[in-house]
Amino acid sequence: SQTIHQWPATLVQPVGSPLSLECTVEGTSNPNLYWYRQAAGRGLQLLFYSVGIGQISSEVPQNLSASRPQDRQFILSSKKLLLSDSGFYLCAWRGYDEQYFGPGTRLTVT
Amino acid sequence: AQSVTQLDSQVPVFEEAPVELRCNYSSSVSVYLFWYVQYPNQGLQLLLKYLSGSTLVKGINGFEAEFNKSQTSFHLRKPSVHISDTAEYFCAVIQGAQKLVFGQGTRLTINP
Secondary structure (H helix, E strand, C coil): CCEEEEECCEEEECCCCCEEEEEEEECCCCCEEEEEEECCCCCEEEEEEEEECCEEEECCCCCEEEEEEECCEEEEEECCCCHHHCEEEEEEEECCCCEEECCCEEEEEC | CCCEEECCCEEEEECCCCEEECEEECCCCCCCEEEEEECCCCCEEEEEEECCCCCEEECHHHCEEEEECCCCEEEEEECCCCHHHCEEEEEEEEECCCEEEECCCEEEEEEC
């Protein structure tokens, strides 16, 4: 069966520091992968999605970036965090007709 | 582009009472609709989905939803809620071949 992992589970970072969040999927190959952000009191915002290695589509212009170095690995990065980057970050992969979500990473920028 | 509107940001109900969470979507030729649930500090879990066929869709945990094309709605219902149903609920629609568009979410609070 397929599983999706995210780490770290929680993260507290100062403003201006770099960020790297990792997502890996097991049990499937060449999945579509997605990064969402959920800010406090708001819905889910799609940040990036990828249909294959090295292929990244950005949905919202901001100081975040994404990379897909391997088929089942999706990384969310930032060179310098802003206070507004705080939130709950969710990775997802697309199955046949639905998306499956990871457990999420809670990021607090101080 | 598709859009989804969840009409209620918060819904408080008493335990064992019925509940309806409302969702409207922008019209399209064909739609695939989803309801997800998010328990505190967890990822999203699929409750149910409508792809085609019967307009009444049954999901997990006793939830069901009805697809109404004329009203462009996909409301979620449960005849009797439990404390454990306290969570945030998201309605979503497929956009294009790759993306889900989510509503803003409805926080369901069950009071004893």
